[in-house]
Amino acid sequence: MNSASDNPLFRIADFSVMYPGATPLSHLDLTIRPHEITCILGKSGCGKTTLLKALGGFIAGNAGGGIFFDGDRLTGPNRHSVMIFQENNLYPWLTVKGNVAFGLRFSAPGLSRQQRDKRVGAMLETVGLTESAGRYPHQLSGGMRQRTAIARALVADPRVLLLDEPFSALDISLRRRMQGLLGQLWRETRMSMVMVTHNIEEAITVGHRIIVMGGQPAAILLEQDTGAAEFGDRYSNAFLQLQQHIESIIY
Numbered sequence: 001m002n003s004a005s006d007n008p009l010f011r012i013a014d015f016s017v018m019y020p021g022a023t024p025l026s027h028l029d030l031t032i033r034p035h036e037i038t039c040i041l042g043k044s045g046c047g048k049t050t051l052l053k054a055l056g057g058f059i060a061g062n063a064g065g066g067i068f069f070d071g072d073r074l075t076g077p078n079r080h081s082v083m084i085f086q087e088n089n090l091y092p093w094l095t096v097k098g099n100v101a102f103g104l105r106f107s108a109p110g111l112s113r114q115q116r117d118k119r120v121g122a123m124l125e126t127v128g129l130t131e132s133a134g135r136y137p138h139q140l141s142g143g144m145r146q147r148t149a150i151a152r153a154l155v156a157d158p159r160v161l162l163l164d165e166p167f168s169a170l171d172i173s174l175r176r177r178m179q180g181l182l183g184q185l186w187r188e189t190r191m192s193m194v195m196v197t198h199n200i201e202e203a204i205t206v207g208h209r210i211i212v213m214g215g216q217p218a219a220i221l222l223e224q225d226t227g228a229a230e231f232g233d234r235y236s237n238a239f240l241q242l243q244q245h246i247e248s249i250i251y
Ligand SMILES: Nc1ncnc2c1ncn2[C@@H]1O[C@H](COP(=O)(O)OP(=O)(O)OP(=O)(O)O)[C@@H](O)[C@H]1O
Pocket: 019, 020, 021, 022, 023, 024, 042, 043, 044, 045, 046, 047, 048, 049, 050, 051
């Protein structure tokens, strides 16, 4: 997936986060490569969301280390990264189309109404929501809501998509369809994505690289490339062996 000349997208160096009563990350070192889907796995409470929020610039680390995005120290949220949460990503008072158009408001404020409508329309088509453009979030299924959230994130043309258990509220068939959609979007854009998930199968299926965290404070227990074709088949030996291996590490 990567080549030796690729610089890291994120370099997490000697990075620590202390909350009152918890120190999920302490002197953590890790790199995240560009143009890959990196999946982060680990036991509940080990610091996955903390790390993801820090990558989005929403959490500053304690003095000493830092996070470097494209070589520059991250000092706060920037327009290059967009985060999608498990639920409640949408504005309830806006339609699907309005929510997606909102994604352009700050990233491309100079667009004419026509240009904006064109981009929003194309994005709605990509995620299969053209027919539902006029509906409000409460009129959508969970999968449609997450597709709207993905469309809103992608319409802004970010370089990085940060996803925090985006499909965990969905049933298994919808979840698999959403995994397929994410893969399709990646093939079309080669966008860098970092996804936190509890689901080992999902991480192996969707990810090109898996990072397993564990312990308190969290250490990196495993880094594994999973871009090879054998990991695309959830019944292959390689897939099942890796799934068991990760299970044994986490639990
Ligand atoms: N704002 C906060 N204030 C105090 N402690 C916090 C805060 N946010 C998280 N924590 C604590 O930090 C630790 C790591 O939390 P985090 O949400 O990053 O874990 P996680 O691996 O994403 O968990 P889960 O898989 O359950 O979502 C936990 O012990 C949590 O209770």
